[in-house]
Amino acid sequence: MNRLTFFLLAALIFCALSLVSAQHQARTLFVAMERAQSEEKQLDVDWSRLQYQQSALGKSARIxxxxxTQLRMAPVMAGRTQYLSGIALPQAAPAPVAAAGASAPAGEERP
Known part of the structure; x- marks a missing residue:
């Protein structure tokens, strides 16, 4: 009977320590989850703010x-426009000839 009592006491202490450890781990995980949710909310707020700033910065009046003001640019005026002459652009290559088996355009006969 003495051995059985000692064994049950050891099992009871082991179960108690296991319960305390599990509760501590649960609390630690709960705190970590709360922190992650708080960070998620803050990131959502930051994302909304950045989207608003992007839309505000992209407006043509602001640009x-x-x-x-900052770049000291002026609108284009015909009197201030300079045109360059003497620059020859290369001619585009002619369109490729259609294949021999292709159908002829309307109104033309095939040879």
């Missing part, structure tokens, strides 16, 4: 204003 035109930045071009005038």
């Amino acid at each position: 035109a204003d930045a071009a005038r």
